[in-house]
Amino acid sequence: MTDKRMTLKEAVSKYVFDGCSVNIASICAREPLAVAHEIIRQGRKNMTYITDTTTDPIELLVAAGCFSRIEAAYIWIGVVGQGYNVRRAVEQGVPNHIEMIPYSNYSAGLRMMAGAMGLPFFPTKSLLGSDILKYNPDIKVIDDPYGTGPVALVPAATPDVTFIHVQRADMAGNCQIFGMLGNDDYAAKCSKNVVITCEEIVPTSEIRKIPNMTVIPEYAVSAVVEVPFGCHPLSVTGYYWMDNPFRQEFIKASKSREGVLQWLDEWVYKIDNHEQYLEKVGRERLAKLREMEQDNCMIPEIIARTREGIL
Amino acid sequence: MKYAEKYSASEMMAAVCAKQIRNDDVAFVGVGIPLMAGAVAAATHAPDVILAYEGGGVGSKTRRMPWTISDSPTTDNALVAGSMNGIFSDLQRGFVTVGIIGGAECDKFGNLNTTAIFGRDGDYHHPKVRLPGSGGANDIASSAPRTVIVMRLQKGKFAEKIDFNTSPGHLSGYDSRKKAGLLGGGPVAVVTDRGLFKFDEVTKEMYLAAIYPGQTVEQIKELIDWDLKVSPQLTELEPPTEEQIKIMNELDPLGTVLGSKSMKGAVEPFDDYYQALKKSYSVTKLVL
Numbered sequence: 001m002t003d004k005r006m007t008l009k010e011a012v013s014k015y016v017f018d019g020c021s022v023n024i025a026s027i028c029a030r031e032p033l034a035v036a037h038e039i040i041r042q043g044r045k046n047m048t049y050i051t052d053t054t055t056d057p058i059e060l061l062v063a064a065g066c067f068s069r070i071e072a073a074y075i076w077i078g079v080v081g082q083g084y085n086v087r088r089a090v091e092q093g094v095p096n097h098i099e100m101i102p103y104s105n106y107s108a109g110l111r112m113m114a115g116a117m118g119l120p121f122f123p124t125k126s127l128l129g130s131d132i133l134k135y136n137p138d139i140k141v142i143d144d145p146y147g148t149g150p151v152a153l154v155p156a157a158t159p160d161v162t163f164i165h166v167q168r169a170d171m172a173g174n175c176q177i178f179g180m181l182g183n184d185d186y187a188a189k190c191s192k193n194v195v196i197t198c199e200e201i202v203p204t205s206e207i208r209k210i211p212n213m214t215v216i217p218e219y220a221v222s223a224v225v226e227v228p229f230g231c232h233p234l235s236v237t238g239y240y241w242m243d244n245p246f247r248q249e250f251i252k253a254s255k256s257r258e259g260v261l262q263w264l265d266e267w268v269y270k271i272d273n274h275e276q277y278l279e280k281v282g283r284e285r286l287a288k289l290r291e292m293e294q295d296n297c298m299i300p301e302i303i304a305r306t307r308e309g310i311l
Numbered sequence: 312m313k314y315a316e317k318y319s320a321s322e323m324m325a326a327v328c329a330k331q332i333r334n335d336d337v338a339f340v341g342v343g344i345p346l347m348a349g350a351v352a353a354a355t356h357a358p359d360v361i362l363a364y365e366g367g368g369v370g371s372k373t374r375r376m377p378w379t380i381s382d383s384p385t386t387d388n389a390l391v392a393g394s395m396n397g398i399f400s401d402l403q404r405g406f407v408t409v410g411i412i413g414g415a416e417c418d419k420f421g422n423l424n425t426t427a428i429f430g431r432d433g434d435y436h437h438p439k440v441r442l443p444g445s446g447g448a449n450d451i452a453s454s455a456p457r458t459v460i461v462m463r464l465q466k467g468k469f470a471e472k473i474d475f476n477t478s479p480g481h482l483s484g485y486d487s488r489k490k491a492g493l494l495g496g497g498p499v500a501v502v503t504d505r506g507l508f509k510f511d512e513v514t515k516e517m518y519l520a521a522i523y524p525g526q527t528v529e530q531i532k533e534l535i536d537w538d539l540k541v542s543p544q545l546t547e548l549e550p551p552t553e554e555q556i557k558i559m560n561e562l563d564p565l566g567t568v569l570g571s572k573s574m575k576g577a578v579e580p581f582d583d584y585y586q587a588l589k590k591s592y593s594v595t596k597l598v599l
Contacts, residue, residue, distance in 0.1 A: 028380075074444045083443065086441060100436075104447065104449035106450035110396065125494045126450045129488065129492075131426070179385075180393070181393060182395050237382075245579050
């Protein structure tokens with residue numbers, strides 16, 4: 001078994017390069033902000049983001065000027081507020097203009113599925129009649145040769161690197177995900193390289209106890225990094241709940257360009273690594289977020305029982 | 312059953328929207344008011360409804376309000392913790408029976424824009440206002456047998472022509488959806504903060520079907536850019552019940568969903584947040 005463990009700094013430096021295409025997978029929950037911070041610190045530019053839906057990480061990355069093209073269905077910060085940084089880039093070209101290639105969540109997922117299946121495209125009955133077709137020349141509409149009328153074809157997604165945050169993985173990259181999966185099974189398998197960040201690295205024997213929970217197998221994975229609380233202020237099922245006050249602070253700062261630059265300085269550039277970030281957030285606060293999640297989630301109980309040998 | 316004496320426009324919208332959900336529905340609910348409507352329906356007249364979320368969660372029974380279509384409450388105590396492609400495939404296959412979505416602009420055929428407002432001198436690439444994009448709304452609007460639209464009635468938002476058709480309604484009316492190859496039935500209702508709209512069976516044009524207490528047809532017509540048709544059987548809807556309001560308050564103690572806090576840019580102290588949510592877990596039964 002190959003030990004693929006490395007630091008986040010090493011993984012980002014090895015797999016992310018100027019002009020490459022990137023996906024930071026999952027949706028809102030399990031989106032690793034720690035990865036966004038490290039990409040920003042390493043100063044990568046002119047990249048393409050290929051995903052379905054993305055929230056807080058893309059706001060930071062766009063504010064830092066890392067991306068020039070986004071192929072996605074939804075780019076916003078969700079119910080807590082507006083995506084001010086993406087708005088500023090698209091509307092005013094600050095800090096740089098971004099080409100926006102529209103998809104829907106299903107068609108974006110089908111792109112990953114096509115890539116994961118080694119196919120060039122996938123058909124869908126979504127998108128028909130909409131302006132997504134008009135503004136995305138990569139989507140083709142054909143007449144179904146089997147007679148059901150128009151059908152839209154979306155091209156396979158094959159990003160250079162995909163980051164996926166999971167609850168637990170072994171050192172070779174067998175990954176178990178709790179809660180919703182998003183499109184992470186296909187997101188992993190369509191990508192040229194996959195960096196797994198996880199809450200915990202566990203022995204392979206733990207993975208083998210519940211193999212049904214393994215979503216990503218080691219052969220699809222390039223690197224494994226243990227990054228506890230790697231998605232703060234977003235949530236990770238079974239591990240911690242969302243830190244909405246923190247997100248509200250970020251949104252408030254993002255209302256002006258000066259505000260978000262100060263935020264980046266304070267929370268990204270002046271911090272060397274994720275450990276320092278967690279110290280700055282505060283251990284007591286993180287413990288409370290963990291408690292709020294574990295009060296409600298039954299999965300850790302099941303895991304605890306497997307460890308005691310009951311299951 | 313007692314009607315609530317005091318309620319907000321958002322609470323009324325959630326209550327009216329909840330009534331669009333049937334007990335035998337598999338309902339795709341988006342964030343915000345649609346989600347609250349799903350919760351209220353599940354806790355009152357539709358206990359057997361199966362709520363499905365875009366992230367892949369199906370049939371959760373949680374005491375926490377989901378704030379996104381993919382956070383932990385969407386799989387707390389759930390039937391399925393599946394994938395996004397899986398649930399959207401179920402939708403395209405026909406297993407999901409109703410979808411509830413929002414919009415920023417809506418035309419008379421229920422076509423929705425959530426992508427960009429171009430503005431006078433702008434275009435798609437350089438819009439006046441960039442919006443989130445489709446998310447799963449296009450897929451829901453394309454394939455759900457029934458779509459319910461939830462949108463506030465504001466001047467300029469119900470437009471003769473929208474800048475970007477993100478999620479197809481009845482396209483240009485009549486049988487244009489079918490001709491385009493869409494599988495779903497299109498929008499059946501538009502729930503606003505002043506009245507409930509439906510669509511003509513033949514022309515597929517939106518008309519005013521019912522108004523809320525205290526509203527007038529004239530006020531509503533003024534907020535709509537085209538010459539709005541009004542049902543000859545126009546009714547006035549009942550206000551939300553006390554029970555419905557209680558459920559909403561329990562699930563949303565911070566007003567995250569219904570209080571429009573985000574719009575005001577408020578930041579709540581972390582300890583208040585922690586205490587309020589802890590308290591809500593202790594009083595809320597597993598209701599969703």
